[in-house]
Amino acid sequence: QQQVKQSPQSLIVQKGGISIINCAYENTAFDYFPWYQQFPGKGPALLIAIRPDVSEKKEGRFTISFNKSAKQFSLHIMDSQPGDSATYFCAAYITGTASKLTFGTGTRLQVTL
Amino acid sequence: KAGVTQTPRYLIKTRGQQVTLSCSPISGHRSVSWYQQTPGQGLQFLFEYFSETQRNKGNFPGRFSGRQFSNSRSEMNVSTLELGDSALYLCASSFQGHTGELFFGEGSRLTVL
Numbered sequence: 001q002q003q004v005k006q007s008p009q010s011l012i013v014q015k016g017g018i019s020i021i022n023c024a025y026e027n028t029a030f031d032y033f034p035w036y037q038q039f040p041g042k043g044p045a046l047l048i049a050i051r052p053d054v055s056e057k058k059e060g061r062f063t064i065s066f067n068k069s070a071k072q073f074s075l076h077i078m079d080s081q082p083g084d085s086a087t088y089f090c091a092a093y094i095t096g097t098a099s100k101l102t103f104g105t106g107t108r109l110q111v112t113l
Numbered sequence: 114k115a116g117v118t119q120t121p122r123y124l125i126k127t128r129g130q131q132v133t134l135s136c137s138p139i140s141g142h143r144s145v146s147w148y149q150q151t152p153g154q155g156l157q158f159l160f161e162y163f164s165e166t167q168r169n170k171g172n173f174p175g176r177f178s179g180r181q182f183s184n185s186r187s188e189m190n191v192s193t194l195e196l197g198d199s200a201l202y203l204c205a206s207s208f209q210g211h212t213g214e215l216f217f218g219e220g221s222r223l224t225v226l
Contacts, residue, residue, distance in 0.1 A: 032213040043117070043203050043217030044156070089156060093213030099146035099205065100169050101213060103156040 006104025019077035021107045023090035030092035038087045080111045117218035125224045131192040134221045136204030144210025145187040150201040199225045
């Protein structure tokens with residue numbers, strides 16, 4: 001059972017555009033929602049994270065929007081750059097459950113010139 | 114500070130063999146978790162160790178096992194390899210393992226022939 005659903009599977013955005021990746025979760029016990037960025041040949045790296053008590057978190061060009069009632073959250077990448085081309089994973093976590101993250105299926109982002 | 118180090122980076126085995134993968138966490142991190150990454154199933158949690166004790170386990174068969182040493186280094190073992198075990202095995206460390214903020218290594222890519 002896929003507890004975190006992520007879309008789209010792939011995304012092509014022009015340089016300077018906005019990239020939007022969406023995720024939905026089922027388990028209301030999740031209380032921490034990180035996004036990880038993975039480049040080819042590398043492990044995932046934490047990009048930004050949010051807790052459900054806030055509706056938005058912004059760090060530089062990256063913003064998470066969170067809708068608790070809809071059980072959805074999304075990553076927005078403003079002014080997308082070719083260096084942002086990577087695979088992005090949303091994840092969900094229950095505090096105290098010993099590093100057991102539940103990941104979405106990933107979105108491969110390509111930013112073109 | 115050095116990152117998470119995984120060895121070997123690449124290995125090829127045949128069905129029925131066993132394999133041992135090694136992980137050295139970031140200095141000071143006491144929690145080590147393991148994830149399997151495949152194109153079809155994405156990132157899936159295998160298990161997590163803290164202070165040499167397994168604290169959580171994912172839904173994998175008993176052929177998958179692990180351990181942690183007193184210096185926090187960890188190993189995972191897969192016995193009686195099957196073709197479907199071909200994957201990127203990622204190790205992640207965190208200070209205590211209850212935050213969902215993980216630091217991943219670059220992974221060990223296992224190919225089973």
